[in-house]
Amino acid sequence: MALIFYARVSSKDQNLARQKQRAIDVSADKIFTDKISGKNMERPGLQALLDYVRDGDVVEVVTLDRLSRNYDDIRDIVERLKRKGVKMISDDLPQTNSGNDLVDKFMLDMMINLMSFVAENERSKIRERQRQGIAEAKKRGVYKGRPFKFMPDSKDREGRLVYLNVKRAYQSNNYKSKAQLARDNGLSRQQLYRILKRIDDEN
Known part of the structure; x- marks a missing residue:
């Protein structure tokens, strides 16, 4: 035993x-x-x-x-x-x-x-309290959600590098398609579009 x-x-x-x-x-x-x-x-x-x-x-x-x-x-x-x-x-x-x-x-x-x-x-109670807290924060306009990994000022080194790679390719038009750009950088379509939106907003 x-x-x-x-x-x-x-x-x-x-x-x-x-x-x-x-x-x-x-x-x-x-x-x-x-x-x-x-x-x-x-x-x-x-x-x-x-x-x-x-x-x-x-x-x-x-x-x-x-x-x-x-x-x-x-x-x-x-x-x-x-x-x-x-x-x-x-x-x-x-x-x-x-x-x-x-x-x-x-x-x-x-x-x-x-x-x-x-x-x-x-x-279940913890999940419900979290849901209520998020809903309340959204009402007050202070809910930011999770920090996005792929940002120019990300604390994650890989996240910063991926962002810069995408930005470089996107701004120089050096990519075949957005789907290929996402695959080359190990991103989902949603992640890529979020990065591209931020790049467009910067300009």
């Missing part, structure tokens, strides 16, 4: 230290990590964990939403683990030990279903 720990944060600039420390504290035999949103199951660390676990293993997370923010995905992951004979432990769920395995299993399943619902409901 092995204790496998799964740790996840939503983005690369977030820190896994607290979850990794918990893995050390419980003497986990192996740790799998992801720095990616939990909105779906397309995560290398999670997929590696699901491939790695064997009958009799235990998988632990600090909170159930580290597995996923999606109710159906959490249930799917837990079911896949159960089919492999793997026990699931989440530190935010009380561990039942009634002495009756059937009762303990029922209680655990019920708590997982409840916490899965709470995790997805919270994600």
